[in-house]
Amino acid sequence: MNLLLISNSTTSGQPYLQWPIEHIRKFIGGCAETAAFIPYAAVTFSYDDYEARVQARFNELDITVQSVHRSPDPARAIREAELVIVGGGNTFALLQKMQEQGLVEAVRDATLKGIPYIGWSAGSNIACPTIRTTNDMPIVEPASFEAAGLVPFQINPHYLDAHPDGHAGETREQRIEEFLAANPTVTVAGLREGCLLRIGDDRRELIGDRPMRIFRHGTTPQEVNPGDNLDTLFK
Amino acid sequence: MNLLLISNSTTSGQPYLQWPIEHIRKFIGGCAETAAFIPYAAVTFSYDDYEARVQARFNELDITVQSVHRSPDPARAIREAELVIVGGGNTFALLQKMQEQGLVEAVRDATLKGIPYIGWSAGSNIACPTIRTTNDMPIVEPASFEAAGLVPFQINPHYLDAHPDGHAGETREQRIEEFLAANPTVTVAGLREGCLLRIGDDRRELIGDRPMRIFRHGTTPQEVNPGDNLDTLFK
Numbered sequence: 001m002n003l004l005l006i007s008n009s010t011t012s013g014q015p016y017l018q019w020p021i022e023h024i025r026k027f028i029g030g031c032a033e034t035a036a037f038i039p040y041a042a043v044t045f046s047y048d049d050y051e052a053r054v055q056a057r058f059n060e061l062d063i064t065v066q067s068v069h070r071s072p073d074p075a076r077a078i079r080e081a082e083l084v085i086v087g088g089g090n091t092f093a094l095l096q097k098m099q100e101q102g103l104v105e106a107v108r109d110a111t112l113k114g115i116p117y118i119g120w121s122a123g124s125n126i127a128c129p130t131i132r133t134t135n136d137m138p139i140v141e142p143a144s145f146e147a148a149g150l151v152p153f154q155i156n157p158h159y160l161d162a163h164p165d166g167h168a169g170e171t172r173e174q175r176i177e178e179f180l181a182a183n184p185t186v187t188v189a190g191l192r193e194g195c196l197l198r199i200g201d202d203r204r205e206l207i208g209d210r211p212m213r214i215f216r217h218g219t220t221p222q223e224v225n226p227g228d229n230l231d232t233l234f235k
Numbered sequence: 236m237n238l239l240l241i242s243n244s245t246t247s248g249q250p251y252l253q254w255p256i257e258h259i260r261k262f263i264g265g266c267a268e269t270a271a272f273i274p275y276a277a278v279t280f281s282y283d284d285y286e287a288r289v290q291a292r293f294n295e296l297d298i299t300v301q302s303v304h305r306s307p308d309p310a311r312a313i314r315e316a317e318l319v320i321v322g323g324g325n326t327f328a329l330l331q332k333m334q335e336q337g338l339v340e341a342v343r344d345a346t347l348k349g350i351p352y353i354g355w356s357a358g359s360n361i362a363c364p365t366i367r368t369t370n371d372m373p374i375v376e377p378a379s380f381e382a383a384g385l386v387p388f389q390i391n392p393h394y395l396d397a398h399p400d401g402h403a404g405e406t407r408e409q410r411i412e413e414f415l416a417a418n419p420t421v422t423v424a425g426l427r428e429g430c431l432l433r434i435g436d437d438r439r440e441l442i443g444d445r446p447m448r449i450f451r452h453g454t455t456p457q458e459v460n461p462g463d464n465l466d467t468l469f470k
Contacts, residue, residue, distance in 0.1 A: 043413040090413050132373050136405075138380060139367050139414040145376045170371075178278040178325050179374040 001111050002027075003150055005127055006120035006196040007157045007208075009088050017057040017120075023196060023207060024118060025061055028083060032116070036081035037067045038074075038107075040097035041089025041122040043139065054087060068103070078106035081115055088121025088157075091134035095126060096142040107148045117150065121157050124191070128154045133179055133188055135172075151199060152187075153233050154179070159190030159213060176215045184217035187233060197230075204230040236346050237262075238385055240362055241355035241431040242392045242443075244323050252292040252355075258431060258442060259353060260296055263318065267351070271316035272302045273309075273342075275332035276324025276357040278374065285322060303338070313341035316350055323356025323392075326369035330361060331377040342383045352385065356392050359426070363389045368414055368423055370407075386434065387422075388468050389414070394425030394448060411450045419452035422468060432465075439465040 004027045011019045035058065039050040051067035058065050065085070068074035078084055084107060086094070098104050107126070111117045119127050125134045130145045133154040160172055170178070176188050191197065195208030206212050211223040214233070224230065239262045246254045270293065274285040286302035293300050300320070303309035313319055319342060321329070333339050342361070346352045354362050360369045365380045368389040395407055405413070411423050426432065430443030441447050446458040449468070459465065 044409075044416045090417075093413075093417060130376075132375070134373065137368065137370070137410040137414055138373055139410075139417045141365075141367075141380045145373060174279075175372040175374075178328075179372055181279045182325075182328060182374045 001150060001199060001201060002114060002116040003111065003127060003199040004116070004118045004196060005124040005151070005155060005191070005199065006118070007124065007159070007191040008193040009120045011194060016053055019194060020120070020196060021057055021060060023198075027118065027198060028061060028063070028116065032063060032082040034064045034066055034081070035083040035085045035118075036071075036077045037065045038078075038084070038086045038094070038098065038103060038123070039067045039069055041087055041091065041094035043090045043093050050087060050089075054085065068101075075102040075106040078103055078110050079113075081110060084110055084115055084117045086117070086119040086123030086126055088119075088123055090139055091122040091125045091131050091136045092138050092140050092142055094122045095131055095145075095147060096140050098126070099143045104146070104148050108150065111148075111150050124155045124157045124197075127151055129186070130154070132183065133176065151197075151234075154186055154188045155197070156188055156190045159192045173213075173215075173221070180215060180217040186217075188215040189213075189233060190215065190221075195226075204234065206230060236385060236434060236436060237349060237351040238346065238362060238434040239351070239353045239431060240359040240386070240390060240426070240434065241353070242359065242394070242426040243428045244355045246429060251288055254429060255355070255431060256292060256295060258433075262353065262433060263296060263298070263351065267298060267317040269299045269301055269316070270318040270320045270353075271306075271312045272300045273313075273319070273321045273329070273333065273338060273358075274302045274304055276322055276326065276329035278325045278328050285324075289320065289322060303336075310337040310341040313338055313345050314348075316345060319345055319350055319352045321352070321354040321358030321361055323354075323358055325374055326357040326360045326366050326371045327373050327375050327377055329357045330366055330380075330382060331375050333361065334378045339381070339383050343385065346383075346385050359390050359392045359432075362386055364421070365389070367418065368411065386432075386469075389421055389423045390432070391423055391425045394427045408448075408450075408456070415450060415452040421452075423450040424448075424468065425450065425456075430461075439469065441465060 039047040047069040055065040071077040127150040190213035274282040282304040290300040306312040362385040425448035
């Protein structure tokens with residue numbers, strides 16, 4: 001396994017994918033010239049537009065982005081890729097289309113063979129056992145909530161501590177506590193914006209300038225800092 | 236049909252169910268002494284506790300709240316109720332359990348017979364055709380997203396305009412635009428906190444001190460004020 005799981009594509013006020021691009025460069029290490037891109041989280045803009053937007057940033061890495069929506073055999077494109085990229089957007093739309101095209105299994109097979117995987121936002125949710133910790137609205141109904149399970153824990157991307165003043169809806173922490181009440185054996189990693197997880201066979205690293213918040217049923221949430229050992233997440 | 240669909244149970248800093256209780260009193264109009272209560276949106280506290288909390292407020296109306304989780308035949312309890320109440324919490328947990336016990340159909344049958352229905356938050360989501368406009372985390376997987384369909388449009392409860400500063404996650408309006416892109420024939424009513432819809436066979440009313448925001452695919456969202464005609468929502 002060789003995974004780069006990114007909380008968010010864009011930091012407020014900055015261009016698309018700018019903040020993580022140097023982390024992506026180091027992760028790839030010059031070992032790919034092409035990438036198979038899964039654009040299916042796009043809902044309010046076209047897959048063509050999504051591919052072009054990602055290509056524009058990956059030009060900096062001299063990588064050609066090939067969106068699977070133009071492939072005659074998307075699952076094969078994933079299995080034979082040098083690098084797999086799954087972009088953010090709506091997690092339900094992403095998973096539904098991936099299931100329809102057999103891409104959940106294809107991504108699992110590809111990463112098991114060692115093909116590097118980069119995901120952000122919904123692309124990080126898809127790397128988890130299920131999409132049950134997505135923040136997205138369930139605008140379409142996937143065949144099931146089961147995802148690729150590349151890591152044994154759940155990520156909550158865009159994790160945030162703030163809550164709009166005077167609003168009575170649940171905080172993010174309350175939502176995750178609800179998840180734990182219903183799924184008491186599962187660990188949740190609240191990955192704040194500007195942070196990412198780099199996970200290899202002998203490397204498990206939180207990168208970013210903020211800690212990650214780890215939630216387990218029946219215990220007080222724990223803050224984990226960049227550089228801390230992450231092995232307990234994999235038990 | 237005789238529906239009271241409430242955005243939220245609790246206004247910041249006030250006791251549980253206090254703000255809507257006078258609206259609930261007028262809606263019931265002294266015509267019920269008991270209510271069948273569906274508590275299944277509760278996840279981090281027990282159904283017994285939920286029943287007790289709602290009973291405490293409904294004491295003011297001299298109504299005995301009977302939670303269906305204690306009934307030997309919950310579907311029958313709903314069909315034979317004087318009044319049906321569906322409380323808020325997690326919409327996915329609520330729908331899953333309602334499906335398991337045949338309560339989606341029971342609620343539909345009951346309201347078609349004219350039994351009054353009161354729902355807040357997740358209880359308002361359940362009154363819609365599907366739960367695709369819930370704000371909740373998909374912590375459990377219902378058999379489908381189909382809900383009771385008591386109204387022909389989707390409600391987004393706890394609708395809010397604000398967005399935490401410096402956070403790159405989607406705004407609520409962006410989420411609803413994603414919904415519309417995937418479901419272009421469906422209308423969404425963004426029901427702000429402190430607001431409710433009262434819907435009878437010859438009465439369709441927004442009540443509260445704020446407008447409701449109506450979203451339709453391909454058009455600019457519209458603000459509808461309390462007192463405005465709501466008939467277009469039912470076309």
